[in-house]
Amino acid sequence: xxxxxxxxxxxxxxxxxxxxxxxxxxxxxxxxxxxxxxxxxxxxxxxxxxxxxxxxxxxxxxxxxxxxxxxxxxxxxxxxxxxxxxxxxxxxxxxxxxxxxxxxxxxxxxxxxxxxxxxxxxxxxxxxxxxxxxxxxxxxxxxxxxxxxxxxxxxxxxxxxxxxxxxxxxxxxxxxxxxxxxxxxxxxxxxxxxxxxxxxxxxxxxxxxxxxxxxxxxxxxxxxxxxxxxxxxxxxxxxxxxxxxxxxxxxxxxxxxxxxxxxxxxxxxxxxxxxxxxxxxxxxxxxxxxxxxxxx
Numbered sequence: 370x371x372x373x374x375x376x377x378x379x380x381x382x383x384x385x386x387x388x389x390x391x392x393x394x395x396x397x398x399x400x401x402x403x404x405x406x407x408x409x410x411x412x413x414x415x416x417x418x419x420x421x422x423x424x425x426x427x428x429x430x431x432x433x434x435x436x437x438x439x440x441x442x443x444x445x446x447x448x449x450x451x452x453x454x455x456x457x458x459x460x461x462x463x464x465x466x467x468x469x470x471x472x473x474x475x476x477x478x479x480x481x482x483x484x485x486x487x488x489x490x491x492x493x494x495x496x497x498x499x500x501x502x503x504x505x506x507x508x509x510x511x512x513x514x515x516x517x518x519x520x521x522x523x524x525x526x527x528x529x530x531x532x533x534x535x536x537x538x539x540x541x542x543x544x545x546x547x548x549x550x551x552x553x554x555x556x557x558x559x560x561x562x563x564x565x566x567x568x569x570x571x572x573x574x575x576x577x578x579x580x581x582x583x584x585x586x587x588x589x590x591x592x593x594x595x596x597x598x599x600x601x602x603x604x605x606x607x608x609x610x611x612x613x614x615x616x617x618x619x620x621x622x623x624x625x626x627x628x629x630x631x632x633x634x635x636x637x638x639x640x641x642x643x644x645x646x647x648x649x650x651x652x653x654x655x656x657x658x659x660x661x662x663x664x665x
Contacts, residue, residue, distance in 0.1 A: 422480070424469060429479060436573035437472045471586050474550065475569040475593065478557045485558050490626065491551040493611065493634060495648055498625040503554050503605070511599040512565055514554035516606040519546035529588045531581050541595060548598055550587055552606035552626040559597070569593040610635070610644045621647070 424430070432439050473480070474489060481487065488503050490496070508514050518524040526532075527543035560566075572592045575581060582588035607624035609616055611631025621627055621644075633641050635648035 424473070427476075427480070430469070430476065435472075435476075436570055436577075437469060440573070440577075441469070474586070475566055475590075477555060478560050478566065481557070485556070487555050487557065489550075489553040489555060491628065491630070493629040494551060495627050495629075495651070496625065497627060500625060506554060506599075506601070508554065508556050508559070508599040510559060512556055512559045512563055512597040513548075513594045514556075514599045514601050515548035515550075516552070516603055516608070517546045517548045517600045518608065526591060529582060529591055534581055536575060537581055541592070545591075545595070546600075547587075547591060548600070549606060549608055549628070549630075550590060551608065551628045551630060554601070563597055565593050565597065610641065610647070612641075614641060614643075616644075 430438060432442065477487060477489070478484075486504055488500055503514070506514060524547040525543065526541055526545040526547065529547060530537050530541065530543075532538045532541075532543050569589060569592075572581070572589050576589070603620075604623050605625045606628060607616065607620055607626070608628045608630055610621075610627055611629040611633045613631070627644075627647060629635050629644070629648070633639050635641075635645050
């Protein structure tokens, strides 16, 4: 299967995008009813099948199995993330940090028990080149193929995790290199063998008091995939188009996937002007759903 270059998916809500070579499938999990992506000029996927899944049908994703579900139902956690606790810093009061859709990435083997390898994409990316070669990359026994982000010192483990806590400092290297979610190759055979989902569960349970890390799904991902991540060439995944004003144009042009991570999404009025055309070229700007996306 030749994965469609220049595939742009634009959403206002978190969603997981899974590319499967074997099933020739693009799977969308947690699809909202009003999709900004309906304004896209991309109308075919060259014979690929689109599968839309409903998270409510994942009956195994329940309190007895998934710590994130337990956290969602916990009164104190809801007060913490939903802005009901005046003692919590405003930047931490964001429901997305405990949104099920943000945590589904840790359950991909359960969602696709027959699959052996997948490519994972976040919802704020544009695919500029054929991703087929990713399926034949040798991950050397690792679970996660990802682009490292430690070109800057602040993307090392000590910036994401609380190394004053012995449970962290005794198990992890503070100088270990961080990596990015958003364009990942996952070997699901190796994932199941290493039981990565159980590792994720363990660390979620350890952090119920929020002393090991505060924000996002990346810190728990760094823990769960520690020692199981294969660095990919930076050209596979160029990040920062949602916050960095100074990304080299040559790097953007050579990238297979460009990622609008950050607050300045290309469909928002506060988007970075020089990057916005990279998204707009694939969008029918006259479509009502696209216009509905253009919010500040």
